[in-house]
Amino acid sequence: MLTRKQHQLLVFINQRLDETGVSPSFDEMKEALGLKSKSGIHRLITGLEEREFIRRLPHRARALEVLRLPDDVSVHAGQKFSPRVIEGGGAARKAESAGDGKSSIQLPLLGRIAAGTPIEALSDPTRFVGVPGDLVGRGEYYCLEVDGDSMVEAGILDGDTVVIERADNADNGTIVVALVEGLEVTLKRLRKRHNSVALEPANADYETRIFGPDQVEVQGKLVGLVRAY
DSSP states (O other): OOOHHHHHHHHHHHHHHHHHSSOOOHHHHHHHHTOSOHHHHHHHHHHHHHTTSEEEOTTOTTOEEEOOOOTTSOOOTTTOOOOOEEETTTHHHHHHTSSSSOOEEEEEEEEEEESSSOEEOOOSOOEEEEEEGGGOOSSOEEEEEEESSTTGGGTOOTTOEEEEEEOSOOOTTOEEEEEETTTEEEEEEEEEETTEEEEEOSSTTSOOEEEOTTTEEEEEEEEEEEEOO
């Protein structure tokens, strides 16, 4: 069980992470909870950490991660991504025979994308990938092969092929293909607030990167992935 103040602080931290991708400062926590000193915040943080609701990320200032929420608090729809995984090597053929009228389609594979340190921008199609037709809608789609492990906690592994819907905008909390400063492209969760854009990994070993709004261009939204075994 959480105390009322622990509950309030946990919800505030989670909301701020959802909105900005950055943990609130102790001063901001103190003001949000109406406390007179930061020592009270220290005690609340320690209590939440001991109860395994949050954890402090080492060697990073103001770095907190929400591990779970109380049962009476719902998770923002954009905060978690449970990928629709299509097994390679026969999944598309199974879709053709499923009797749902949705045959497999071929999507262009535009190369590799970093789920880690950004790599160079997308290139021309290298080959095509078959995916079930019911995985995509009426928009324009393409595939990328994941290179890196910064999104493993979102279920996206090194070597996966992600299915992307072309888009130039996305809701807060969406996993996107982001073009950084016109040169590098990466797969990260998008967090927007005021005049900053955060590209957030799903791996505690990587840091969230903060940019100005003119430095990041959304090129697509994640809709699913194909995994070969």
